[in-house]
Amino acid sequence: MSDATPRPRGEPGQPPSLFPPYRSTVLRSPREPLVRIPPTLTELTGPAGTWDALMGPAIADLTRHGRGPGVALGQRIVVTGRVLDEDARPVPDTVVEIWQANAAGRYIHRGDQWNAPLDPNFTGTGRVVTDGGGRYRFTTIRPGAYPWGNHRNAWRPAHIHLSLLGPAFATRLVTQLYFPDDPLIEIDPIANAVPMPYRNRLVARFDIDVTEPNHALGYVFDLVLRGRDATPWEA
Amino acid sequence: MSDAPEGLRRTAPRADNQDPALFGQTPWQTVGPFFHYGLPWKGGADLVGASGIGARPDLFPAEHDVLHLAPPRGPVTGEVVALVGTVFDGEGKPVPDAMIEIWGANAAGRYHGEADTRTGIPLDPGFIGFGRAAVDARGGFRFLTLRPGRVPLAPGDDRRQAPHLAVGVFGRGLIKRLATRLYFADSEGNGDDPVLALVPEARRRTLLAPRIAEEPPTYRFDIVLCGDGETVFFDL
Numbered sequence: 001m002s003d004a005t006p007r008p009r010g011e012p013g014q015p016p017s018l019f020p021p022y023r024s025t026v027l028r029s030p031r032e033p034l035v036r037i038p039p040t041l042t043e044l045t046g047p048a049g050t051w052d053a054l055m056g057p058a059i060a061d062l063t064r065h066g067r068g069p070g071v072a073l074g075q076r077i078v079v080t081g082r083v084l085d086e087d088a089r090p091v092p093d094t095v096v097e098i099w100q101a102n103a104a105g106r107y108i109h110r111g112d113q114w115n116a117p118l119d120p121n122f123t124g125t126g127r128v129v130t131d132g133g134g135r136y137r138f139t140t141i142r143p144g145a146y147p148w149g150n151h152r153n154a155w156r157p158a159h160i161h162l163s164l165l166g167p168a169f170a171t172r173l174v175t176q177l178y179f180p181d182d183p184l185i186e187i188d189p190i191a192n193a194v195p196m197p198y199r200n201r202l203v204a205r206f207d208i209d210v211t212e213p214n215h216a217l218g219y220v221f222d223l224v225l226r227g228r229d230a231t232p233w234e235a
Numbered sequence: 236m237s238d239a240p241e242g243l244r245r246t247a248p249r250a251d252n253q254d255p256a257l258f259g260q261t262p263w264q265t266v267g268p269f270f271h272y273g274l275p276w277k278g279g280a281d282l283v284g285a286s287g288i289g290a291r292p293d294l295f296p297a298e299h300d301v302l303h304l305a306p307p308r309g310p311v312t313g314e315v316v317a318l319v320g321t322v323f324d325g326e327g328k329p330v331p332d333a334m335i336e337i338w339g340a341n342a343a344g345r346y347h348g349e350a351d352t353r354t355g356i357p358l359d360p361g362f363i364g365f366g367r368a369a370v371d372a373r374g375g376f377r378f379l380t381l382r383p384g385r386v387p388l389a390p391g392d393d394r395r396q397a398p399h400l401a402v403g404v405f406g407r408g409l410i411k412r413l414a415t416r417l418y419f420a421d422s423e424g425n426g427d428d429p430v431l432a433l434v435p436e437a438r439r440r441t442l443l444a445p446r447i448a449e450e451p452p453t454y455r456f457d458i459v460l461c462g463d464g465e466t467v468f469f470d471l
Contacts, residue, residue, distance in 0.1 A: 011260055013259050013260050014260065014262055014263060015263060015264075015410045015411065017409070017410055017413070019410060022265075022408070022410065024407055025409075025410060026325070027324040027326055027328075027408070027460070027462075028324050028325070028330065028406065028407075028408035028460045028461060029408075029409070029410075029460065029461055030413065030460065030468050031325075031461060031462065031465060032438070032465050032467070034468050034469060034470035035434050035435075035467055035468070035469050035470065036433075036469070036470040037430055037433055037470070037471065038389070039389065039471060040386075040389050040396060040429075040430065041351065041386050041387055041388065041389055041390065041396075042338065042346075042386065042401050042416075043401065044389070045338075045346035045347075045348055045350040045351050046338065046348060046350065046365070047338070047347055047348060047363050047364065047365035048348040048349065048350070049348065050347065050348075050363050050365070053306065053308065053363065054276065054279070054303075054305065054363065054365060054367075055276050055303055056276055056302075057303070059301070065301065081252075086259065088258065097274060098273070099269070099272065099273030099274070107272075108272055108296060108299045109268070109269040109271060109294055110293075110294050110296075111268055111269060111294065112269055123272065123301055124272070125272055125273030125301065126273075161264075161266065161270065161273075163274060168350060169338045169403075169471075170471045172403060172412055173261060173263065174263060174264065174265075174412065175262060175263055175264045176265075180249065190264060190265060190410070191264075193264075193410050194262040194264075197250060197257060198257070198259070199262070200251050200252070200254065200257055201251075201252055201257055201259070201261055201262055202252070202261070202262060203251040203252055204251065204252055205249070205253040207253075220252070220253055221252050222252060222261075223261045224258065224260050224261045225260070226260055
């Protein structure tokens with residue numbers, strides 16, 4: 001049997017669960033050490049290739065996703081990139097789900113009650129499946145920054161939430177994309193839970209070649225999922 | 236129209252997502268409190284039927300309700316069970332903005348998808364085995380799924396695991412997913428399950444869901460994120 005002593009995995013680029021500057025972590029993060037287990041068949045498998053039956057069909061253009069014929073307000077952008085594993089191999093046919101605030105920094109969610117306008121032509125959620133090269137692509141609008149209650153005068157940097165499953169239960173990833181040159185990143189407790197230089201992995205790059213002439217600014221953001229752990233079970 | 240003038244760089248060098256020196260696992264970030272209009276689809280908590288449970292359309296305006304309603308997938312083979320529970324924080328208060336995911340084998344003990352190569356065990360055309368539910372305003376969740384069959388420990392290792400579901404917990408204040416497992420307290424195989432054996436004995440009970448009702452058999456799996464009675468979470 002394997003070593004029964006729980007030990008942390010030790011990936012330096014991953015944030016801790018407990019990060020007191022982000023206050024909500026204090027009562028919502030385990031105090032006991034995580035119990036390390038080698039991957040079993042359960043963690044090596046996942047619901048691949050069934051996305052339409054689960055989350056639903058693709059929504060790739062968030063700018064035309066209100067109930068009416070109108071178009072969302074704000075700076076139109078393309079967000080694209082590749083989903084890769086830790087050996088830089090593409091991860092094809094995996095779902096990428098996103099959700100975000102509108103151009104004014106307001107979510108359509110009832111829990112978001114700050115004084116910024118809703119946009120009837122913008123819902124702010126999308127999903128696509130990666131192609132054979134692991135590529136994904138969304139058209140959306142650049143979200144605004146918004147205040148939150150973590151501490152006095154706290155503002156979240158503009159961000160897009162992303163959720164990926166990858167090929168297995170163990171490869172699950174939920175993260176946030178930030179925009180270059182945003183001064184709020186370095187004073188944001190959630191972004192700061194990731195130590196430098198790894199925090200920069202969360203910052204998209206503006207790319208003039210992805211930018212569509214007379215249409216939308218382009219940003220590139222690759223996502224790197226965990227590889228498979230080679231640590232075997234001892235019989 | 237001509238391209239950019241000669242001598243102008245097209246992209247400035249900087250340390251960001253595209254810097255080869257920084258290549259590696261993308262760091263986790265929390266789902267935050269506002270995921271309900273995007274992540275949990277209608278029916279995400281019903282893995283065996285066609286009900287819409289699992290979503291929270293009460294949390295955003297109807298004109299922005301674009302959540303998918305999972306289509307009927309046909310009959311399933313096996314015993315339907317209900318899994319209920321509440322997510323609690325370190326002060327014993329319910330967590331109203333958490334999200335739960337489950338992943339389980341079918342009744343015959345086969346996982347959906349190509350990664351489970353044991354073709355001699357039947358797939359269930361009506362069953363995928365993956366579910367997702369936003370908790371309700373009191374931190375509660377309810378899944379309907381199949382009692383999973385027993386599966387081998389790992390490829391090439393035929394020791395059997397007790398019936399179980401992989402469980403992921405997300406929410407505001409959870410920077411990373413917390414991974415745990417639900418075992419059925421009244422099931423065979425718990426005593427020699429190789430994963431349970433790695434858990435300190437005094438804490439194993441946090442993973443063993445007691446049967447609390449019938450029709451369908453209903454198991455209670457409360458999740459304590461922090462403090463007294465803290466649920467065992469795994470480093471996968």
